[in-house]
Amino acid sequence: MSKVQQEPIKRKYLTVKRLLFIGSSFFLILITIMAVHIYQVTTPKSDGFVNSNLQLARIDFSGELSVKEQQSIESYVKSLPGIKSTFMNTSANVLVYTYILESVQILKNKKSNNESVSEAIVRKINESGIYNNTIRAERYMVNNTTAGSCPINGKQLSLYRKIGAMMHNILD
């Protein structure tokens, strides 16, 4: 092939290469912006709010608990490291507790997230032997269909949530 014929092919190759480079750079910038945005949205904001990183969770008990059992359960949960405060609704057998995720040391050799902490607490209560085996503690969870339309509110396994969790794992 002559040198004159090779020149346009080479130029075309360079243009395609340049376009690919610009395209992928643009795509990379977009992905970065989106990742930063998701990280910011899923990060608890202080904004002058008090206890802005305080988590609240609820445990429902499947059977009737005696007053002594209710007191024992509340004391037991309160004694777990990282738990800030507790409240037992004695008439409904419902326990509410708050904690700061970063200060909970309930899981060994594992990076805690809200779900794993709540599950671990429920498991510990069920294994505590405070009440008989017919009663079970269950983590209270809302139905996704009633949980609203905000992407961070609803489905726990949404892509949005997964990306947020991934970003927190990398950056936190």
Place this chain on the structure above:
Amino acid sequence: MKTFLSMKSVLIIMSLSAVILVTSCSEEKTTNPTPTPTPSLYDRVGGTTMVQDPSNPGMMIEKGRLTLRSVVDSSIFVIAADSRMAKYFPVLFAELGAGSTTGLSRLSKNFTDFMCFATGSKTYSYSGLNMKAAHDPAQNSRIPMKINASDFDAFVGDIGIGLAKNGVNSENNAALVNDLVALLNTTKADIVQQ
């Protein structure tokens, strides 16, 4: 002559004393004493006295706001454990379940702001939705359904438990409890939309 003069002096002194006495008495009668202002509910729960904020080390906070914030936070606990209330907070529970605490801290702040403002604080204002809009699912996507009267009453009862958790109850301060309940009840017409 000397006796007459001394009598005259005594008379002058007595007249002057009488004038002063009458004037001072008449002044007391005519002066309208400044009425002592009735303390607002905010004053009664601590007012503007600055105290250390236990949740913000090194920061000061008005005692009235600290009291109301503590009551609000305790009440949120009670409400979260109340099965009658849970149906109104699916968004909040879903957020918490997903690890986001923003909604909870915002609820605490907005509710505290509202209570401060409603009880007569001059420092804090409430900038959230008005009570009607805040409890209308068409205007506030965070609330899934309209509230009925019995659930509103249950909510007021939960606030009462929140108050009791902070050491205020009908036995030790019936007047304060009654006035706070009365204040909450002024919002009933706007909140109950069912």
